Amino acid sequence: MKSKPTSAELVMLGRLEMSGLKFKHQHPLGIYLADFLVPKKLIVIEVDGEYHRTDKQMAKDIRRDKYMNTMGFTVVRVQNSEAASFDLESVHAWPDATPQEMGRAMGKAGSWGKAMNRERYKRKKLAARR
Numbered sequence: 001m002k003s004k005p006t007s008a009e010l011v012m013l014g015r016l017e018m019s020g021l022k023f024k025h026q027h028p029l030g031i032y033l034a035d036f037l038v039p040k041k042l043i044v045i046e047v048d049g050e051y052h053r054t055d056k057q058m059a060k061d062i063r064r065d066k067y068m069n070t071m072g073f074t075v076v077r078v079q080n081s082e083a084a085s086f087d088l089e090s091v092h093a094w095p096d097a098t099p100q101e102m103g104r105a106m107g108k109a110g111s112w113g114k115a116m117n118r119e120r121y122k123r124k125k126l127a128a129r130r
Contacts (some may be wrong), residue, residue: 003067006047006080006089007082008083009079012035012036012047013025013036015083016045021091022039023039024036024039025038028109029071030071032064034046036048037111038091041096042102043073043076044057044068044073044074045073045091046075046076046085047078047079048061050080061077069074072108103126
């Protein structure tokens with residue numbers, strides 16, 4: 001988990017707060033942590049720095065995006081340099097998810113996250129015994 005947001009994330013955080021959109025920052029979605037989640041729209045906004053341009057990280061990001069897509073979320077990737085100018089009106093214009101879609105997506109995210117946390121806890125406990 002990230003404990004300290006980047007400067008670009010802080011810019012996006014401020015802009016989202018002023019936009020009127022209801023969102024969650026650093027929200028767990030299954031085995032991943034979303035930079036920003038707009039639950040009503042089922043949109044995840046990821047703010048990416050230079051690190052995300054490496055081949056290895058790009059492959060990881062593709063897997064991550066596919067994982068979130070299978071839960072019903074749309075992932076929008078924003079470069080650090082674009083955080084201040086990203087068009088939040090396009091997020092406002094996105095259609096609201098139905099209650100069924102929201103329940104299904106958030107239910108999958110929550111159950112996967114709880115299962116993965118239990119597994120991590122078990123592994124840590126076993127490692128501590130050794």
